[in-house]
Amino acid sequence: xxxxxxxxxxxxxxxxPEPLVNEWLKxxxxxxxxxxxxxxxxxxxxxxxxxxxxxxxxxxENQLGPVTYSGIEGIRKWADNFARTYSxxxxxxxxxxxxxxxxxxLHVIEPPWGGLSVSVELTAxxxxxxxxKAFAAPGAVFLEFSEAGKIRRARIYLEKDETLExxx
Numbered sequence: 001x002x003x004x005x006x007x008x009x010x011x012x013x014x015x016x017p018e019p020l021v022n023e024w025l026k027x028x029x030x031x032x033x034x035x036x037x038x039x040x041x042x043x044x045x046x047x048x049x050x051x052x053x054x055x056x057x058x059x060x061e062n063q064l065g066p067v068t069y070s071g072i073e074g075i076r077k078w079a080d081n082f083a084r085t086y087s088x089x090x091x092x093x094x095x096x097x098x099x100x101x102x103x104x105x106l107h108v109i110e111p112p113w114g115g116l117s118v119s120v121e122l123t124a125x126x127x128x129x130x131x132x133k134a135f136a137a138p139g140a141v142f143l144e145f146s147e148a149g150k151i152r153r154a155r156i157y158l159e160k161d162e163t164l165e166x167x168x
Contacts, residue, residue, distance in 0.1 A: 013114065013115065013116050013147065015116045015147070015149055017106050017116055017118045017145075018106060020118070020145055020149060021093070021106060021141075021143065024048055024141075024151070025091055025092065025093070027041070027044055027045045027048060028045065028082075028091055029090060029091055030044070030045070031082045031083040031086070032082065032083060032088050032089035032126065032127075032129075033088070034083050038079075038083035038084065041083060042079040042083060043076075045079045046072050046075050046076050046079060048150065048151055049075050049150055049151045049152075049154075050148075050150035050151060050152040051071060051072055052070075052071065052152060053069075053070070053071060053072070053074070053150075053152055053153065053154070054069070054070050054152075055068070055069040055070075055078060055151075055153075055155070056068055056154070056155045056156070057069070057078070057155075057156045058156075058157060058158060058160065084129065085128065085130075086127060086128065086129055087127050087128070087132070088125075088126065089124065089125065089126040089127070090125045091122055091123070091125070091126070091139075092122065092123055093105075093120055093122060093123075094120075094122055104120065105120065105121065106118055106119075106120050107119045107120065111144065114146075114147045115147050115152070116144070116145045117142070117143070117145070118142070118144075118145070119140060119141070119142045119143075120140065120141055121138070121139075121140050122138070122140055122141055122158075123136065123137075123138060123139070124137045124138075124139050124158055125166070133165060134165070134166040135163050135165055135166060136163070136164050136166055137158045137159055137160070137162060137163040137164070138158075138159050139156070139157050139158040140157045141155070141156050141157070142154065142155040
């Protein structure tokens with residue numbers, strides 16, 4: 001990192017981070033609410049992304065290390081898999097309380113090339129479609145938005161070591 005810029009910009013964007021993140025969460029959770037063909041929900045989710053997007057997620061059963069999805073087709077593949085894997089999800093911003101005040105904290109910075117970069121702590125509640133097992137996990141998401149409000153880079157973390165099975 002020696003000699004690298006920290007990425008702070010004095011310029012002010014017109015983008016509002018809260019509705020951008022809330023819409024992403026709304027459409028992400030809607031993927032798991034689908035029955036039958038998930039294509040309409042996948043299409044609505046993919047609308048949020050820039051065509052040149054890169055999205056990174058944790059490893060899956062077929063791969064060690066992070067998984068990279070590039071372009072809209074990569075996002076569609078990820079979203080389709082999400083919709084087919086989970087029958088229910090409620091991924092939401094983790095709230096914090098201090099001095100009798102509660103808030104979901106969005107950490108926001110403007111990159112030097114414009115747009116907006118937002119990170120937020122999440123809590124994920126989800127149910128597996130295959131076996132109906134329910135889980136809760138802490139996580140985080142890092143979203144970089146273009147000036148047009150489209151996601152051009154995303155990194156999604158769900159902490160597997162801290163995932164809890166929810167029993168009824």
